[in-house]
Every structure is written in structure tokens, then in C-alpha cells.
Amino acid sequence: MINKKPWDWDSEKKEIPVKEWQERFNWVEELSVSPDGEKIASIVNLDEAQFSACVNGEIWEETFEKAWGLRFLSNGNLTALVCKDEEWTVCVNGSFWETRFDYIWDFQFSPDGSFMGAAVQKDGQYGMAVNDRMWDELYDNISGVVLSCQGTSAAIVQVEPLGQGDIEGFSRGIFSIAVDGIAQPEKFMNIWDLSFDSKGKQVASSIRKNRIDYSISKNSQAWEKNFQFAWKPEFINKDTSVIAPVRQGGKWFLFKDEAPFWDKSYEQFGQLAIHGDGKKIAAIVSDRYGKWTVSENDRTWALHCDSMISTLFYSDNGDSLVAVFKDQGFWDIAVNGKPWNLKADKLWNPIVSSNSEILATRMEKEGIFYLVVNGKVYQERFDMIFEPQISPDNDKILLKAMKNGIYLRQILTLDKVL
Amino acid sequence: MQETLTTNEKPESNKKDVIDEGVEKGLARLTPEKISTVINQVLTKETGARFKVYVETCMRCGLCADACSIFLSNDRDPKLSPAGKVKQTILEMINKKGKVSKQLLKDVVRIAHTECNVCKKCSMYCPFGIDIAYMMTLVRRICHKLEITPLYIQDTVNSHSATMNQMWVKEDEWIDTLQWQEEDAREEFENLRIPLDKDGADIMYSVIAPEPKFQAGLIYQTAVIMHAAGLDWTMPSTPGWDNSNMAMFTGDFEISGRIARAHYETATKLHVKKIVMGECGHAFRSVYDVGNRWVGWAMPPVDLVHAIDFYHDLLTSGRIKVKEQYKKTVTLHDPCNVSRGRGLHNKAREIVNILCESFIEMTPNREHNYCCGAGGGVINCGPPWKGSRMINNREKKEQLERTGAQVLIAPCHNCHSGLEDIVHHYGLKMEIKFLGDIIFEVMEKTIYQKDS
Structure with missing residues (x-):
């Protein structure tokens, strides 16, 4: 993924004044910080219908009539969706894609930043564009676009026309899955939750076959078995199998390839988390009404919360199963079932070190931002904190924060934080 | 041109003749087996003690009737009382063990989807608190599974x-x-x-x-x-x-x-x-x-x-300040789902009193208010049902008319649309506004500063 070794892990503190931008421009939009913390940027307004991006105080040469979605990719490239001469495109580090669209949105990128994709509309027809290349075939509508790690793209597309109030036509199925622009021949009443396999070749989804029968499709082939409902499927076992939460008899089950996979039933399922291509599988579940927990290989944590679990994921080595959850009105993190007791008002997903021993994140509590490492709150208070980073040798934290209008890049040794 | 009914005009009796393509085509596909299977599946697999208690507790006392503006709008026709609607729908299905005719199902769709706003007012008047809206929603669930939902709302x-x-x-x-x-x-x-x-x-x-x-x-x-x-x-x-x-x-x-x-x-x-x-x-x-x-x-x-x-x-924290109060006389419609459903009616009044010079209550009001007649998806059943909806909204029209207000504030989209229909259909001289419309009109257009 990201090679963090070349980053500056020695300079204790770097500062970039940002407050003065407010004086230079009519307005400054949301701030975005590069993964290495060396750059801070924002869309800025220069004049009526004249926007640019300001990066460390320097503005891009190009200006736009409109711009939104400014973000740094994992490889450090700065991207935005921009409108110039009434046409939309992607701007990367100040340079435009050649292809222009009538609209562009839902911008996504691969984990290493080498592939960029988005939903696009041209002349009232819809598709995707990946790395400046638009699908050859466009459709009447598009939703649920996804981009694989390998740059393949997929979306739910409308392949049949639908007149106003045509509920009969809708029931016959007007949606298909298009992969790299090619719609599959199978049509369904509804398709949701597209999911690529690890190689970016196969696509699974939840589907609705008719008014009451739901199921799962793998490469557009529907499971024969029908369910009362289904949520997002995932590939496992070197992409040979698909697992999905499905509803039967009013209860939720985890199925694999049309057969029950876990023994227990649940009140509800949320997102799935997979490690080792299926050796470890976890899910956000509700095992009694209104109470949420995590089930790992069909064994639930003792920890429960009353609001929600927003995120569940494994660390790279699989040692840590991390959940971000809300209980009694406050956000918290649990690692392998043990809560940190943060009582945060806002809390972001932690990043995890390669050895799974360090987790770092940021939270807001009563309007103040704090860095949190392994559940310990670093006491310096900030106006804003961006996603922190952990050094390659797992002994330092890169803190990126705003304080009194100044952007701070700080390297903190772990002993200072812990 | 909009047709206009006078206050004293009798309701029409041809509501049953409405043709809804979604319902008709759905009914045509049904077999007796499918009908009984779906009804019994929903009644036995998707209900529990709550449903059983409701069915066994209702003693047809009729106290729910006066809560229902559709009942009142139709010269107190018992068939349009909440208990009457339950009797003609879910109880028929139970009594006949799901073996009901297509004609009955056609009536069921009309009753559950267009003659009940699932507004829950009748639950307040039921001495046992029976949630009749739940019963009607269950009927709609059966219609959904039988694929006989009215066309417009199904398209939505x-x-x-x-x-x-x-x-x-x-x-x-x-x-x-x-x-x-x-x-x-x-x-x-x-x-x-x-x-x-x-x-x-x-x-x-x-x-x-x-x-x-x-x-x-x-x-x-x-x-x-x-x-x-x-x-x-x-x-x-x-x-x-x-x-x-x-x-x-x-x-x-x-x-x-x-x-x-x-x-x-x-x-x-x-x-x-x-x-x-x-x-x-x-x-x-x-x-x-x-x-x-x-x-x-x-x-x-x-x-x-x-x-x-x-x-x-x-408004109460001073983040938005009123430059000058709204001059026209206003009345306030309490939307069922945020009044009975959340108890926001008094806050709504406080807002109106901050914003407006002259506020006239409509009667009944707050949690006792009549539904706008559009709620519960009724307006979303679309043009085929608009005529009958207007008949069913006669009581609401009279309630609005009695206020004599120039402006009707309705802090709900569905209510807004339904009330617009009533105002146009019955020729009422009222403008309809959201609270946001009035705030936007009377607010100081300056940016709040904490210290001020």
C-alpha cells in the first residue's frame, strides 16, 4: 500500500499558516491534508464563479466555475471534481483529465491511488470513467458504482426504458450489472450492494427477484434459493465462495453459497469483516432487539451497545478485530471486544500498525479534537485533527492538526503519547 | 378547472367505482390459493401477541369513530369508523381463514390505502388503546404481498x-x-x-x-x-x-x-x-x-x-432573529406524525407566536387535530383516488374554514400537498406555508455572532 518510509519522521514540528487564506480569498472550503502531512489544501473562491485549489498557500494555475470533492489520494495526488466551460472533469494536481462530462460524481480510487473512477453523465446517458477513460456503453441510469483494487469498475445500470408509473415494467426487471461498461444479460427487479472479489474479476450483489423474493447474485447468476431479504455479500476462499447475511423466517443468518454457514440466527446483521480469505469472519450483529454486538466466527462478544456499530474491520495481520460503536449516546472503539471508554461526540476509524499493536485515531469531545492512541487520549487540544499515521517501524505517530488557524505537522514518539 | 363542492353538499356515493390499474391488474393475477396462502402467512407468521390482543379486545364500542375525520366527513357512516374498517378488512380475513374474494380484496385496498390515514388519532380515543393504524398497516402488508397496492404509491x-x-x-x-x-x-x-x-x-x-x-x-x-x-x-x-x-x-x-x-x-x-x-x-x-x-x-x-x-x-437561542413579525393572520395545522408522534405541537405554537402577529387556533388542535387527509400514503395513491379523498376531507375543510385565517401553516410536506388540494378543491381563500417560508421572510439576514 502506501510506502511511508520516505516520509519525514524526524522533524518534530512543521507549521503552515492557514488563517491568512481567509483574508486572501472570498472563502475557503474544507481543508484536506496529504497522507504524509506535508501539504494542506482547500478549494478557494477567487471571484464570482471562479474557484481554484490552494495548496500550502499556492493556488493552482487553473481556475474553475465550480469545484467540489477535493481530496488527497493515498499516493499523495490531490484531486477535485471541477467544472470548466460548463463541462465537468477530474483535476489531478492541477491538470485536467482530457475526457469531459455533463456531470461527474461518486469519485473513488484504488487503495494505492493508481486507479481513479467515478460515475459520469454525458448527454443524459450514464456510465463510469476510470483513469480518464469513459465506458464505451452508456445507460439510462446508474447507481452503486464500485471500483476494484485492480481498476475494474462496476455499477447497477438501467437497461430497459421505464415509463412513468410503469409498475409492470419495473416488475419485469430493468436493471443489470455492468462491468467495465458491459451490461450482463441477466436483469433483476432490484440490485444493490455490489462487491468485487480480491482480483477485481467477479462481482456479487444482493438482488430482488420479484416483489417478495430476495437473493444473492454471483457474476449476475442468481442463487436459486430465495430469502425474505439480503444484505451485502462478500467473496471468500480465494474468491470461490460468496457469503451474505440473509433473512429467513424473520431471523437473520449468514449463508455461504446458498447454504447456512453459521449455525446461529440473529435479529439483524450489519457489515461483514473478513481476514485470511475467510479464516476469520466477523459481522456486526444484533442478537437481541435493540442491542448490537460483534460475532466472530459465530461467537458473539460479551460487549453490547444500544445504538449502532458503524465499522468493523480486521488489522492486516488479523490479530485485532476493531469496532467503532455508539452506546448511551457516545462513540467508542472496541478491540477484540474490549472498549476504550472514550465517550466521544465524533470518532473516526482508527488506523492500525502493521503489527496490530498500535491503533491511532482522532475524536471530538465537546467541540475539542484529540488524538487517541491505543485508547489513551493525548491531552493536547486541537481545533481539528486529520487522519493520523503510524511510522513504518511502529514507534512514532504523525499528528496532523489545526490550532488557532495554523496547520501543525507533528511527529510524536509513542512514549510521549502513551 | 377545479371542481368545487359547497360545505353542505352530500358526499358522493361512487367511491367504490374508482379504477386503479395497479389494483386491477394485481387482482386479475390472483388465484384463491395465492390469496389464502399470503393472508394466512402474514396473519400467522408476521403477527404476535399484540395482534391477538387487539383482535380479542375490541368490543365494537365505537368510541374510536369520532376521532376519524373520514368518518365525520361521510355523515358518520359506521363503515368508515376505525372499528368498521377493521371489521371489513382484517376481521373478514380472519373469519374466512384467508379465503376471501377478489371483490373483498378490492374493497380492502380501498379502505386500507385510501380511507385510513394511519394517523393514530383513533388509538387515543379507544379505551384500550388499540392501535388501529397498525391493523391497517397489516392489511396493507397483505396487499403488498398480493401485489395489489395502488399504482401511484407502488411506483413511488x-x-x-x-x-x-x-x-x-x-x-x-x-x-x-x-x-x-x-x-x-x-x-x-x-x-x-x-x-x-x-x-x-x-x-x-x-x-x-x-x-x-x-x-x-x-x-x-x-x-x-x-x-x-x-x-x-x-x-x-x-x-x-x-x-x-x-x-x-x-x-x-x-x-x-x-x-x-x-x-x-x-x-x-x-x-x-x-x-x-x-x-x-x-x-x-x-x-x-x-x-x-x-x-x-x-x-x-x-x-x-x-x-x-x-x-x-x-429562534429561542437567538441564532435567528426576527426583523419584523409576519402581518397576516395565520393558523397552524399540527401534523399527526410530529404532534401525536413526537409531541412537538407546543413548540410549533411558540415558533408561530415568535414569527407572527396574529395566530388563530384551529379546533380541534394539537394531538387532537384532524389529519390533513393526505397522510399515511393516501395522497400518494394518486389521481384515481383524489375525488374520494376530497370527499373524505370535508371535515378538515370545515375545520380550516372556521379559523378565518389568511395563512395556513403546515410544517409537513404531505400535509402541505393535501391541504393545497383541499384549499383548491373547496375554494378556500388561504395561502399555505411552511414554517421555513415564514422564517425566511421575517428573519434578519445577518450572520449570528456568538458574542452578540
Whole structure:
């Protein structure tokens, strides 16, 4: 993924004044910080219908009539969706894609930043564009676009026309899955939750076959078995199998390839988390009404919360199963079932070190931002904190924060934080 | 030209002759086996003690009748009393063990979908608190599974299922509309923004799909209010922005749950503290009470604030100041889903009294108010049913007329549309406004400073 070794892990503190931008421009939009913390940027307004991006105080040469979605990719490239001469495109580090669209949105990128994709509309027809290349075939509508790690793209597309109030036509199925622009021949009443396999070749989804029968499709082939409902499927076992939460008899089950996979039933399922291509599988579940927990290989944590679990994921080595959850009105993190007791008002997903021993994140509590490492709150208070980073040798934290209008890049040794 | 009925005109008796293509085609496909299988499946597999208690407890005392404006609008026809509607629908299905005729099902669709607003007022008048709206929703669930839901509302649910919004608004149209309204609202404040996908904003503002489709000016107004109040807010660019949910009213609980999940997951991805929603009652019911609970969230997993609560806070905290009170005489319609459903009626009055010089109560009011006649998905059943809806809204029309107010404030989209129909149909001389319309008109267009 990201090679963090070349980053500056020695300079204790770097500062970039940002407050003065407010004086230079009519307005400054949301701030975005590069993964290495060396750059801070924002869309800025220069004049009526004249926007640019300001990066460390320097503005891009190009200006736009409109711009939104400014973000740094994992490889450090700065991207935005921009409108110039009434046409939309992607701007990367100040340079435009050649292809222009009538609209562009839902911008996504691969984990290493080498592939960029988005939903696009041209002349009232819809598709995707990946790395400046638009699908050859466009459709009447598009939703649920996804981009694989390998740059393949997929979306739910409308392949049949639908007149106003045509509920009969809708029931016959007007949606298909298009992969790299090619719609599959199978049509369904509804398709949701597209999911690529690890190689970016196969696509699974939840589907609705008719008014009451739901199921799962793998490469557009529907499971024969029908369910009362289904949520997002995932590939496992070197992409040979698909697992999905499905509803039967009013209860939720985890199925694999049309057969029950876990023994227990649940009140509800949320997102799935997979490690080792299926050796470890976890899910956000509700095992009694209104109470949420995590089930790992069909064994639930003792920890429960009353609001929600927003995120569940494994660390790279699989040692840590991390959940971000809300209980009694406050956000918290649990690692392998043990809560940190943060009582945060806002809390972001932690990043995890390669050895799974360090987790770092940021939270807001009563309007103040704090860095949190392994559940310990670093006491310096900030106006804003961006996603922190952990050094390659797992002994330092890169803190990126705003304080009194100044952007701070700080390297903190772990002993200072812990 | 709109037809106009006078106050004393008798209701028409031809309501049963309405042809709804969705219902007719659905009925034509049904077999006796399918009918009994679906009915018995729903009654035995999808109900429990609650249903049994309701069925066994109702003793036909009729105290629920006077709660129902449809009953009152039809010369107290017992068949249109809440208990009468239960008797003709769910009790018939139980008594006949699901072996009911297509003709009965046609009547069932009419009763459950167009002669009951599932407004829950009758539950307050029932000595046992029987939730008749629940019983009617169960009937709609059976209609959904039999595929005999009225066409227009089914099309709306189809839109929900495919786009996660109720009006087939395409993903780019939504974002483009926000950017267009942002530009226009800069007429009020030159640096105004509608921040899209602002990660970590305090507030996510959500609306119902008719706003971007037909009433984009309401988004403009909200942007001005948010900007003037100096709030840290955002609107999502992704599906999940629409808080409405007609699937909840057709008994399509699966799609209803998916809609609610999309809404809350959208807010969670943006790390907001709370969701503020526009002036819509049924949408509030969906995300506060119904859709969320199907997903397993006993309460909203992200704090959820209806516009009435939000405006009340802005006006009483001084974040929004009134430059000059609104001059015309106003009355207030209490939307069922935020009045009976959430108890916001007194806050709504406080807002009206802050904003307006002259406020006339309609009677009955607060939690006893009559439904607008559009609620519960009734208006969404569309043009085929509009004529009968107008007949069923006669009592509401008389209630409005008695106020003599120039302006009718209705802090709910569905109510707004239904009341517009009543006003036009019966020739009432009333303007209809949202609270936001009046706030926008009377507010000081200056940006709130904490120290001031």
C-alpha cells in the first residue's frame, strides 16, 4: 500500500499558516491534508464563479466555475471534481483529465491511488470513467458504482426504458450489472450492494427477484434459493465462495453459497469483516432487539451497545478485530471486544500498525479534537485533527492538526503519547 | 378547472367505482390459493401477541369513530369508523381463514390505502388503546404481498427501492440541484455554501425528494437559515439524503428498512452529531419510529431533530432573529406524525407566536387535530383516488374554514400537498406555508455572532 518510509519522521514540528487564506480569498472550503502531512489544501473562491485549489498557500494555475470533492489520494495526488466551460472533469494536481462530462460524481480510487473512477453523465446517458477513460456503453441510469483494487469498475445500470408509473415494467426487471461498461444479460427487479472479489474479476450483489423474493447474485447468476431479504455479500476462499447475511423466517443468518454457514440466527446483521480469505469472519450483529454486538466466527462478544456499530474491520495481520460503536449516546472503539471508554461526540476509524499493536485515531469531545492512541487520549487540544499515521517501524505517530488557524505537522514518539 | 363542492353538499356515493390499474391488474393475477396462502402467512407468521390482543379486545364500542375525520366527513357512516374498517378488512380475513374474494380484496385496498390515514388519532380515543393504524398497516402488508397496492404509491416505492429516493431523482440531478441552489442563495449571502459531504460537520441536513424535484427553493431557504445561524452543516452527495419512506405505508417493510439504513449510514459516514430534517411528518415517523426499528435500531442511532425542534432552538437561542413579525393572520395545522408522534405541537405554537402577529387556533388542535387527509400514503395513491379523498376531507375543510385565517401553516410536506388540494378543491381563500417560508421572510439576514 502506501510506502511511508520516505516520509519525514524526524522533524518534530512543521507549521503552515492557514488563517491568512481567509483574508486572501472570498472563502475557503474544507481543508484536506496529504497522507504524509506535508501539504494542506482547500478549494478557494477567487471571484464570482471562479474557484481554484490552494495548496500550502499556492493556488493552482487553473481556475474553475465550480469545484467540489477535493481530496488527497493515498499516493499523495490531490484531486477535485471541477467544472470548466460548463463541462465537468477530474483535476489531478492541477491538470485536467482530457475526457469531459455533463456531470461527474461518486469519485473513488484504488487503495494505492493508481486507479481513479467515478460515475459520469454525458448527454443524459450514464456510465463510469476510470483513469480518464469513459465506458464505451452508456445507460439510462446508474447507481452503486464500485471500483476494484485492480481498476475494474462496476455499477447497477438501467437497461430497459421505464415509463412513468410503469409498475409492470419495473416488475419485469430493468436493471443489470455492468462491468467495465458491459451490461450482463441477466436483469433483476432490484440490485444493490455490489462487491468485487480480491482480483477485481467477479462481482456479487444482493438482488430482488420479484416483489417478495430476495437473493444473492454471483457474476449476475442468481442463487436459486430465495430469502425474505439480503444484505451485502462478500467473496471468500480465494474468491470461490460468496457469503451474505440473509433473512429467513424473520431471523437473520449468514449463508455461504446458498447454504447456512453459521449455525446461529440473529435479529439483524450489519457489515461483514473478513481476514485470511475467510479464516476469520466477523459481522456486526444484533442478537437481541435493540442491542448490537460483534460475532466472530459465530461467537458473539460479551460487549453490547444500544445504538449502532458503524465499522468493523480486521488489522492486516488479523490479530485485532476493531469496532467503532455508539452506546448511551457516545462513540467508542472496541478491540477484540474490549472498549476504550472514550465517550466521544465524533470518532473516526482508527488506523492500525502493521503489527496490530498500535491503533491511532482522532475524536471530538465537546467541540475539542484529540488524538487517541491505543485508547489513551493525548491531552493536547486541537481545533481539528486529520487522519493520523503510524511510522513504518511502529514507534512514532504523525499528528496532523489545526490550532488557532495554523496547520501543525507533528511527529510524536509513542512514549510521549502513551 | 377545479371542481368545487359547497360545505353542505352530500358526499358522493361512487367511491367504490374508482379504477386503479395497479389494483386491477394485481387482482386479475390472483388465484384463491395465492390469496389464502399470503393472508394466512402474514396473519400467522408476521403477527404476535399484540395482534391477538387487539383482535380479542375490541368490543365494537365505537368510541374510536369520532376521532376519524373520514368518518365525520361521510355523515358518520359506521363503515368508515376505525372499528368498521377493521371489521371489513382484517376481521373478514380472519373469519374466512384467508379465503376471501377478489371483490373483498378490492374493497380492502380501498379502505386500507385510501380511507385510513394511519394517523393514530383513533388509538387515543379507544379505551384500550388499540392501535388501529397498525391493523391497517397489516392489511396493507397483505396487499403488498398480493401485489395489489395502488399504482401511484407502488411506483413511488419502486423509486425508493431503485434510487433510495421517492421521486426517481438521479444521483447527478440531486447534486446539481444543491449546487444550483447554493449559487442562487448567494443572492442573500455572497459567500453562502451548501457544503457537500463535509466530514465531521455537526449537522447533516436531510430532505424529501420533492424538494430537489419540485421545490428546490426550500433548500435555498434552509441554506440561508443555516448560514445566518452560523451552523456547521452539510448535505450528503450520495443516496441516503432522502428521509422519506412510502414503503413504510405500503407494508413493504424490507424496502422501508433499507431506506432507513441508508439514511443513518450516510450520516454516520459523515461523522455528524445529528441529523436535522426538513418539514416532513411521515419522514420523521419513518426514521424515528418505523424504518429504524425494522433495522433493529430501537431508537435513532444518530440524534434526529425535526425542523420544528430545530427552528424552535434557533429562534429561542437567538441564532435567528426576527426583523419584523409576519402581518397576516395565520393558523397552524399540527401534523399527526410530529404532534401525536413526537409531541412537538407546543413548540410549533411558540415558533408561530415568535414569527407572527396574529395566530388563530384551529379546533380541534394539537394531538387532537384532524389529519390533513393526505397522510399515511393516501395522497400518494394518486389521481384515481383524489375525488374520494376530497370527499373524505370535508371535515378538515370545515375545520380550516372556521379559523378565518389568511395563512395556513403546515410544517409537513404531505400535509402541505393535501391541504393545497383541499384549499383548491373547496375554494378556500388561504395561502399555505411552511414554517421555513415564514422564517425566511421575517428573519434578519445577518450572520449570528456568538458574542452578540
